[in-house]
Amino acid sequence: MKQEVQWKPSRFNARTTVDDGGLMLYNSYTGAIAAFSPEESSRVIELLSGPDDPVPDGDCTLHKDLLEHGFLVSQDTDELRRALYLHQSMHRQDSMHLVLLATEACNFRCNYCYEYFPRGTMKGTVTSGLEKYIAAQVSTLNRLTISWHGGEPLLAPQVIERLSHSFIESCDSNGVVYGAEISTNGYFLDREMFDKLLDWRVERFMVTLDGDTEVHNQRRALTGGGGTFKRIVNNLVSLKAVDRPFEINLRVNFDNSNLEAVTEFIPVLKDLFGDDPRFKVYFRPVGCMGGENDLNLPVCDDITKDTKIWEFNEQAIAQGLTVSSFISDILLPTGAVCYAAKPNSLIVGSDGQLYKCSVAIDQENNQLGSINEDGTLDLDLDKMALWTTSGEETDSNCQSCFFRPSCQGNHCPLYRMRTGNRPCSYEKRQIKQTLRAIWLQGKAEEQASIL
Numbered sequence: 303m304k305q306e307v308q309w310k311p312s313r314f315n316a317r318t319t320v321d322d323g324g325l326m327l328y329n330s331y332t333g334a335i336a337a338f339s340p341e342e343s344s345r346v347i348e349l350l351s352g353p354d355d356p357v358p359d360g361d362c363t364l365h366k367d368l369l370e371h372g373f374l375v376s377q378d379t380d381e382l383r384r385a386l387y388l389h390q391s392m393h394r395q396d397s398m399h400l401v402l403l404a405t406e407a408c409n410f411r412c413n414y415c416y417e418y419f420p421r422g423t424m425k426g427t428v429t430s431g432l433e434k435y436i437a438a439q440v441s442t443l444n445r446l447t448i449s450w451h452g453g454e455p456l457l458a459p460q461v462i463e464r465l466s467h468s469f470i471e472s473c474d475s476n477g478v479v480y481g482a483e484i485s486t487n488g489y490f491l492d493r494e495m496f497d498k499l500l501d502w503r504v505e506r507f508m509v510t511l512d513g514d515t516e517v518h519n520q521r522r523a524l525t526g527g528g529g530t531f532k533r534i535v536n537n538l539v540s541l542k543a544v545d546r547p548f549e550i551n552l553r554v555n556f557d558n559s560n561l562e563a564v565t566e567f568i569p570v571l572k573d574l575f576g577d578d579p580r581f582k583v584y585f586r587p588v589g590c591m592g593g594e595n596d597l598n599l600p601v602c603d604d605i606t607k608d609t610k611i612w613e614f615n616e617q618a619i620a621q622g623l624t625v626s627s628f629i630s631d632i633l634l635p636t637g638a639v640c641y642a643a644k645p646n647s648l649i650v651g652s653d654g655q656l657y658k659c660s661v662a663i664d665q666e667n668n669q670l671g672s673i674n675e676d677g678t679l680d681l682d683l684d685k686m687a688l689w690t691t692s693g694e695e696t697d698s699n700c701q702s703c704f705f706r707p708s709c710q711g712n713h714c715p716l717y718r719m720r721t722g723n724r725p726c727s728y729e730k731r732q733i734k735q736t737l738r739a740i741w742l743q744g745k746a747e748e749q750a751s752i753l
Contacts, residue, residue, distance in 0.1 A: 308377035309365075311350040314385075314704050315373055318734035319343070326737040331384060331707040332372035333634040337741055349374065385706050388635055389694060392644060392710070397445040399647040401660065402432070402465065404450055405458040406652045410487050410530065412522045414555065414599055416591035416661055421652045423458045427675040428654040433468040434677025440472045448482040449641075450504065451660060453652075456490040459498070466502035481505065487522070488534040496541050500548060508584075509538065510553040513563035514570055521560070535574065542578050550581050551626045556610060557588040558600040564614055572621040584626035585614040591661050611728050612735035619742045622750075629729060630740060635707045638727045643712035645690045656681060658689040659716050667719075689715050697724055705730040 314331040323340035325347070338346050342364060349368060368374040375381065406421040440446065448469065450462055466482065473480035483506035484499065491509065499507075511534065512521045519529035538550065552571060556564050564585070575581035587607040590596040602610065615625050632638045641647040642659040648670070649657040656670040656679065657663060667688055671680040693711030694700040700711030705726075712718075714725035729736045 309369070309374045310377050310379075312372055312375050313381050314707055315350070316704055316733045316737070317350075318737045320738055320741045324741075326741050327373055328633060328733065328737055329372045330633065330705050331381070331388070331635060333637070333708075334371035334373070335630070335633065335737070335740060336367070336371060336373070337744065382701070385694075385701075388707050389710050392636060392639070392646075395646070396443055397447075397646055398439065398443055399447045399449070399641060399644065400432075401449045401451055401641065401647070401649040403452055403650065403652045404455040404461040406453040407457055408452060408454040408487075409457060409489060409525055410454065410522055411525050413595055414521070414557070414588045414593065416593035416596075417453070418594075418664075419453060424461045424652040425654065428650065428652065428673060429461060429464055431654065431673040431675045431677050432465055432650065434675075435673060435679070436469055437472050438677055440476045440478055443473075443476075443478050445479045445481075446473055448480075450482065450484040450486075451649075452485075454487055454489070455484055456486050456495060459490075459495065462502060462504075463498070466504070470503060483507070487530070488537055489524075489530055491534075491537045491541075493537075493540045493544070496537075496544065500544070500546055505548050507548065507550045508553055509534065509550060510555060511535070511567075511571075512555050513560050513567045517560050517563040517567075521555075538581070539574060542575075542581075548580055549627065551584045551628065552581060553584045553586060554614070555586055555588050556602070556614070558602055558606070561602075561606075561610060564610075565617065568614065568617050568621055568623070571618070572623055576622045579624045582624045582626040583615075583618045584628055585611050585618075587611070608728060608732050608735075612732060612739060615739045616742060619739065619746050622746065625739060625743055629736065632727055632729045633708060633736070636710065638705070638709035638730065639693075639712050640714050640716075642689050643693060643710075643715045645686070658686070662716055692718055700724055703730075705733070 312329055312331065314329050316328045318326050320326055323343065325338040325343035327336045327338070328334070345364060346368070349365060350373065403424065405423045407419055408417065436446065446469065455462060470480055480503060482502065482504040484504050485508040488509035510522065512518045515529070515531045518531040522530055524530055541550070552575065554564055554567065571583060587602050588599060590599055590601060618625060649660055650673060651657065654672045656672055657668050658670060659668050662668045667685050670682050670685050673679055692715050694706060697711045700706060709727060709730060711724060713727045717723070717725040
């Protein structure tokens with residue numbers, strides 16, 4: 303007689319009950335997120351409670367769905383070995399991510415910034431080296447992703463233009479997928495510049511607004527003083543007329559000084575951008591990251607941070623805003639691993655210096671070497687290994703965590719280095735609130751499609 307296969311719930315599952323009595327399930331190994339109706343929920347919970355042999359005919363479809371998305375696995379599945387294999391796959395050599403500091407100068411002086419701006423625009427020898435480096439490497443790649451940072455990268459659009467054209471030509475000639483994103487304060491992001499960036503295949507943007515005019519201008523003023531809110535908002539509103547795909551994440555940084563202002567600002571964001579889902583909101587707490595004003599920052603305690611992130615997200619969804627795709631991206635396999643911990647990721651400074659972490663530029667073990675004008679790298683592999691092998695390899699708690707495939711103990715290797723504690727993302731720490739926010743967003747979109 304043929305023995306029936308036995309099943310067990312995946313060790314990488316998380317779940318929560320939502321407002322209508324239904325169930326949200328998440329699996330960090332497959333990245334699957336599923337919503338079940340109140341009528342299905344009790345049976346799903348039973349199926350996830352242990353092996354059910356044989357599966358009743360009425361549950362075949364439900365059981366198949368749970369298997370297909372990894373919520374159930376066969377009894378003999380070694381999920382820890384699967385997770386180890388996923389971790390090892392991060393060392394694949396066919397994808398590359400470069401964070402390029404087009405300039406390290408900035409026209410803003412935000413009161414919580416951790417940067418010092420000692421260097422200006424990227425040197426010509428560095429851009430030449432990058433062009434040659436990518437041209438030499440591209441035949442081994444399937445994907446190249448560029449993140450434009452600074453300073454304020456739009457102070458040096460000529461660098462972005464030159465390198466973008468070079469990278470696109472190299473990738474297109476070799477069948478390599480190319481994509482780019484940019485973090486900008488938005489001051490120079492007018493329609494003309496935006497169209498150019500889209501032509502250079504920059505399609506994902508991060509722009510910060512910390513509240514309405516007065517609050518934002520107090521926190522994010524020009525160098526030497528002067529407001530920035532009106533110009534940024536005027537720029538952003540003008541981009542709604544662009545009939546091309548893009549994603550602009552409107553980041554709102556909060557601390558104890560602007561909690562009420564953020565709540566009051568959400569309806570303003572709704573009025574400005576609620577009619578265009580390409581504009582998405584992203585709430586994050588201010589932290590002490592090594593800046594000269596760290597001792598004066600009114601940072602929130604951990605409980606307030608965890609609470610307010612999801613309060614703000616739910617308020618935004620209720621107003622008809624779309625939350626950032628960064629939230630769901632973090633839940634994907636390896637999605638919560640910091641770029642500093644990924645072996646295929648490097649930061650290139652404007653002077654050609656190589657780093658792993660943008661927050662610790664002056665930290666000696668973060669200074670990995672340099673890129674040469676001929677496209678070769680002088681790279682300290684011991685320092686490289688320090689950043690890329692400090693997570694689940696040495697932490698048994700991370701190895702047994704339900705979120706292991708997503709963050710692999712390396713959501714922030716710098717935090718682990720500096721504190722000795724394991725870094726956990728806000729999404730993992732508050733996974734039920736995360737899943738609830740995703741459910742609320744889905745319900746809001748469903749309702750909007752009906753109207």
